[in-house]
Amino acid sequence: MHGSEERIYSSQLPKSLGKEVTLKGWVLRKRDLGGIRFILIRDKDGVFQATAVKKKSSPEVFEAVDSISPESVVKVTGEAKAMDQAPGGVEVIPSGIEVISVAESPLPLDVTEKVRADIDTRLDNRVIDLRRLGTRSLFKLRSQMLKYIRTFFDQEGFTEINTPNIIASASEGGTELFPIAYFEREAFLAQSPQLYKEELVPIFEKVWEITPIFRAESHNTTRHLNESMSIDIECAFASCQDVMGYAERLLKTVVDNILRNDGPLLEDIGAKVKPITLPLPVLTYADAIDIAGKRGVDIEWGEDLGSVAARRIGQEMKRPYFIVDWPDEIKPFYIQPKGDKLSHGFDMMWKHLELASGGQRVHDRNLLEKRLENRGLNPHDFEYHLQAYKYGMPPHSGWAIGVERLLMVLTGKKNIREVCLFPRDRLRLVP
Amino acid sequence: MHGSEERIYSSQLPKSLGKEVTLKGWVLRKRDLGGIRFILIRDKDGVFQATAVKKKSSPEVFEAVDSISPESVVKVTGEAKAMDQAPGGVEVIPSGIEVISVAESPLPLDVTEKVRADIDTRLDNRVIDLRRLGTRSLFKLRSQMLKYIRTFFDQEGFTEINTPNIIASASEGGTELFPIAYFEREAFLAQSPQLYKEELVPIFEKVWEITPIFRAESHNTTRHLNESMSIDIECAFASCQDVMGYAERLLKTVVDNILRNDGPLLEDIGAKVKPITLPLPVLTYADAIDIAGKRGVDIEWGEDLGSVAARRIGQEMKRPYFIVDWPDEIKPFYIQPKGDKLSHGFDMMWKHLELASGGQRVHDRNLLEKRLENRGLNPHDFEYHLQAYKYGMPPHSGWAIGVERLLMVLTGKKNIREVCLFPRDRLRLVP
Numbered sequence: 001m002h003g004s005e006e007r008i009y010s011s012q013l014p015k016s017l018g019k020e021v022t023l024k025g026w027v028l029r030k031r032d033l034g035g036i037r038f039i040l041i042r043d044k045d046g047v048f049q050a051t052a053v054k055k056k057s058s059p060e061v062f063e064a065v066d067s068i069s070p071e072s073v074v075k076v077t078g079e080a081k082a083m084d085q086a087p088g089g090v091e092v093i094p095s096g097i098e099v100i101s102v103a104e105s106p107l108p109l110d111v112t113e114k115v116r117a118d119i120d121t122r123l124d125n126r127v128i129d130l131r132r133l134g135t136r137s138l139f140k141l142r143s144q145m146l147k148y149i150r151t152f153f154d155q156e157g158f159t160e161i162n163t164p165n166i167i168a169s170a171s172e173g174g175t176e177l178f179p180i181a182y183f184e185r186e187a188f189l190a191q192s193p194q195l196y197k198e199e200l201v202p203i204f205e206k207v208w209e210i211t212p213i214f215r216a217e218s219h220n221t222t223r224h225l226n227e228s229m230s231i232d233i234e235c236a237f238a239s240c241q242d243v244m245g246y247a248e249r250l251l252k253t254v255v256d257n258i259l260r261n262d263g264p265l266l267e268d269i270g271a272k273v274k275p276i277t278l279p280l281p282v283l284t285y286a287d288a289i290d291i292a293g294k295r296g297v298d299i300e301w302g303e304d305l306g307s308v309a310a311r312r313i314g315q316e317m318k319r320p321y322f323i324v325d326w327p328d329e330i331k332p333f334y335i336q337p338k339g340d341k342l343s344h345g346f347d348m349m350w351k352h353l354e355l356a357s358g359g360q361r362v363h364d365r366n367l368l369e370k371r372l373e374n375r376g377l378n379p380h381d382f383e384y385h386l387q388a389y390k391y392g393m394p395p396h397s398g399w400a401i402g403v404e405r406l407l408m409v410l411t412g413k414k415n416i417r418e419v420c421l422f423p424r425d426r427l428r429l430v431p
Numbered sequence: 432m433h434g435s436e437e438r439i440y441s442s443q444l445p446k447s448l449g450k451e452v453t454l455k456g457w458v459l460r461k462r463d464l465g466g467i468r469f470i471l472i473r474d475k476d477g478v479f480q481a482t483a484v485k486k487k488s489s490p491e492v493f494e495a496v497d498s499i500s501p502e503s504v505v506k507v508t509g510e511a512k513a514m515d516q517a518p519g520g521v522e523v524i525p526s527g528i529e530v531i532s533v534a535e536s537p538l539p540l541d542v543t544e545k546v547r548a549d550i551d552t553r554l555d556n557r558v559i560d561l562r563r564l565g566t567r568s569l570f571k572l573r574s575q576m577l578k579y580i581r582t583f584f585d586q587e588g589f590t591e592i593n594t595p596n597i598i599a600s601a602s603e604g605g606t607e608l609f610p611i612a613y614f615e616r617e618a619f620l621a622q623s624p625q626l627y628k629e630e631l632v633p634i635f636e637k638v639w640e641i642t643p644i645f646r647a648e649s650h651n652t653t654r655h656l657n658e659s660m661s662i663d664i665e666c667a668f669a670s671c672q673d674v675m676g677y678a679e680r681l682l683k684t685v686v687d688n689i690l691r692n693d694g695p696l697l698e699d700i701g702a703k704v705k706p707i708t709l710p711l712p713v714l715t716y717a718d719a720i721d722i723a724g725k726r727g728v729d730i731e732w733g734e735d736l737g738s739v740a741a742r743r744i745g746q747e748m749k750r751p752y753f754i755v756d757w758p759d760e761i762k763p764f765y766i767q768p769k770g771d772k773l774s775h776g777f778d779m780m781w782k783h784l785e786l787a788s789g790g791q792r793v794h795d796r797n798l799l800e801k802r803l804e805n806r807g808l809n810p811h812d813f814e815y816h817l818q819a820y821k822y823g824m825p826p827h828s829g830w831a832i833g834v835e836r837l838l839m840v841l842t843g844k845k846n847i848r849e850v851c852l853f854p855r856d857r858l859r860l861v862p
Contacts (some may be wrong), residue, residue: 001511022667024825026633026823027823029500037482043666044590044634044635044636044637056830060489065644071822071823073633073823073824073825100826101794101795101823101824101825101826102823102826103821104821104822107822108548108818114775117799126817127630127631127633127634127815127818127819127822128818128822130631130634131633131634131822136634136635139590139592139634139635140590140635142591142593143590143591144593146591147581147585147591150578150581154578159475159570159571159574160573160574160577160578161570161852162573162643162660162851162852163657163836163852163853164852164853164855165596165643165645165656165658166609166645166657166860168860168861178611178612178613179611179612180609180610180611180620181609181610181611182609182657182860183647183649183857185860187860189597189611189620196853199558199862200558200561200852202457202504202558203475203558203561203562203567203570204475204570204571205474205849211643212593212596212642212643214596214597216614218614222808226597226613227595227596227597229593236475237455245597248586272558292471305712348838363532364532368711384861384862385862387539387556387558387559387862388558390469390534390535391502391534391535391558391559391562392457392458392502392503392504392532392534393504393532394455394531394532395531395532403593420593421592421593421594421595421627421631422594422595422627424595424597426614427616429597429598429599429613429616430599430815431630431815
């Protein structure tokens with residue numbers, strides 16, 4: 001069962017009792033015991049109780065209480081008194097209740113979470129869905145998670161970069177891009193800051209960015225969004241192993257911080273988060289297809305792991321893990337090859353979900369040009385990118401972690417739309 | 432004169448001397464004194480010196496030193512020795528120099544900043560321009576500034592939100608939007624998170640976001656970009672004055688932090704930042720047009736302040752200031768009117784530049800619909816937005832501050848393109 005709304009108290013509740021106070025919030029629910037009316041009122045932090053008593057409260061207050069609809073915004077003025085049964089041990093005896101903003105009835109969604117609603121109804125009414133304790137707390141956790149991530153980068157000596165979302169050409173290949181009418185020209189929305197972050201490595205050495213990314217993939221799945229957010233890093237003089245270290249330490253730092261600070265939010269969400277022990281186990285790609293094979297899913301060497309194989313492998317691994325030594329041919333052109341057939345690329349997995357993808361990059365310009373050509377890409381389209389390789393490009397490695405993927409696995413949500421305030425998919429552009 | 436490159440030392444320099452060390456970096460410059468060769472090498476933090484001495488260093492090392500081009504990436508191995516004249520009082524006597532990545536010569540830009548380059552040449556070669564101390568330090572300051580801003584919001588109890596950049600309709604009116612081909616449909620890039628942040632106020636009460644914004648304004652100026660970043664807040668139960676308080680306290684916090692922590696970066700950039708004293712002076716719109724009039728620029732009541740008038744007013748005010756009590760008709764539909772003709776909108780100005788724009792918002796649904804109609808907008812296009820107003824919308828206020836505008840005024844840069852890594856304007860889509 002999820003956390004109960006009454007468990008967390010409004011920070012508006014006064015420290016000392018017996019005084020006249022004014023508190024504001026949203027009507028969560030009312031209870032009518034004849035001569036007594038209880039109203040539970042919610043604000044961003046928690047709840048407080050106003051208690052109208054026939055003998056003490058004016059008829060106007062009683063009338064106001066009776067006519068207020070749920071989710072209306074009210075201002076309650078009155079004396080704060082001790083009351084063991086009330087949230088925080090305090091109730092306000094209203095001398096005045098002002099309705100600041102009336103909410104229509106009925107609400108399009110039950111906000112007390114007693115009635116389950118399907119995801120589309122919830123998303124169509126997202127601003128109401130967000131009044132529900134579980135949804136609201138999930139996005140507070142998102143805010144906290146992003147803070148922990150940024151603090152980690154700061155403490156590790158990284159510099160924040162902000163790269164453009166509008167790009168001139170669909171140069172990176174692969175995933176489809178959304179075209180934009182940019183004045184007289186065609187431009188595109190960036191699918192990743194990959195090339196820009198690499199170009200900045202010779203200057204800042206260790207860079208990070210949390211940025212929107214846009215992918216025009218036309219399939220609707222529960223693991224993909226067409227607009228999402230990406231956590232990106234890139235580090236000079238770092239090997240694949242070095243940045244795997246950053247990835248697993250970041251994961252541990254986020255989990256440690258959440259467990260330390262955000263227990264009540266996890267309870268509200270109904271999420272169970274287990275501590276992370278480092279180092280994470282490392283499978284080679286060959287190990288991974290072996291495991292899949294033993295569990296009945298045959299992957300030919302060189303093929304990508306499909307979602308069915310990934311599920312089998314995830315069942316074998318009891319905690320997050322890495323897959324390394326991927327075949328070169330299924331990794332992007334900018335990943336450094338390893339020997340004849342392998343690559344210095346890696347994925348960080350959580351069960352069957354890819355949390356991070358990264359690796360050591362090609363830093364030699366000639367090799368990069370050759371690899372572009374081998375993939376059917378035109379080096380001339382990469383003129384500006386290749387310039388950075390002419391004037392002292394160090395060896396470097398990096399990765400990208402999806403914000404929504406990370407929040408999905410931390411909160412145990414099965415549909416990525418749950419962890420994005422206003423998701424964008426093939427069919428959904430509103431609200 | 433800007434800060435000197437040698438002033439800041441590499442953090443790779445060892446604490447104890449006499450040991451063999453390995454340091455990596457980019458060749459900044461070399462000096463040939465016959466039997467001695469000095470190489471100054473740069474990394475992300477600062478510089479260190481390698482000194483090859485004919486009697487002590489091998490011919491291979493000497494050859495390597497002589498052949499290395501500026502901006503090449505090198506690995507220097509050798510003994511660290513005390514040397515008063517060297518940066519940090521340490522020099523490395525190389526027993527080996529490995530060239531990890533050769534830089535072509537000549538560089539397309541002089542990176543020692545002795546030769547001035549025009550902004551277009553610099554932006555065409557941005558990854559080389561960023562090797563220049565002043566440019567590099569400016570973007571380190573940007574990273575610091577963003578950190579201070581986020582810490583401020585966290586300490587003030589705000590929740591971070593992430594709103595979509597792809598929106599369904601060009602509903603907000605006003606500024607032109609960039610159209611996107613979103614599968615079979617047309618969509619647009621968001622020009623601001625205005626409506627979304629207001630919709631989230633009933634849930635989180637105090638929200639912030641730092642997000643890209645996209646404006647298809649076709650005029651090229653030194654104060655506008657077509658893609659930029661916006662710092663947005665919105666607060667429940669807050670008046671215009673309350674959020675002006677947040678704006679000026681944020682400005683002061685950023686300036687205080689920069690003065691406390693980032694003196695060397697300011698010196699590198701050649702920027703002088705003065706402390707901020709609060710409260711900032713407040714002009715009414717009527718005061719402002721009065722000042723402009725006395726300085727020879729007549730503005731009719733109800734007209735917007737043009738850039739010429741703003742310059743005159745900026746000359747009169749010696750420090751950042753607010754302008755309040757704007758005519759309602761030149762403020763957006765979502766700004767709360769004040770009496771018959773005025774509005775609860777404000778601008779925060781730095782000289783002639785608008786740093787922040789905000790105000791109290793309309794929270795009454797009927798008034799909002801009426802205002803939409805009065806501006807020639809169709810309330811049906813705002814169906815999802817208006818839904819949030821049906822179910823308990825509190826009074827609220829907020830603002831937006833441009834990241835680049837703020838960094839411009841802090842660093843004294845005259846062209847907004849200087850403070851954006853890869854700016855986008857009418858003509859520029861690359862790099």
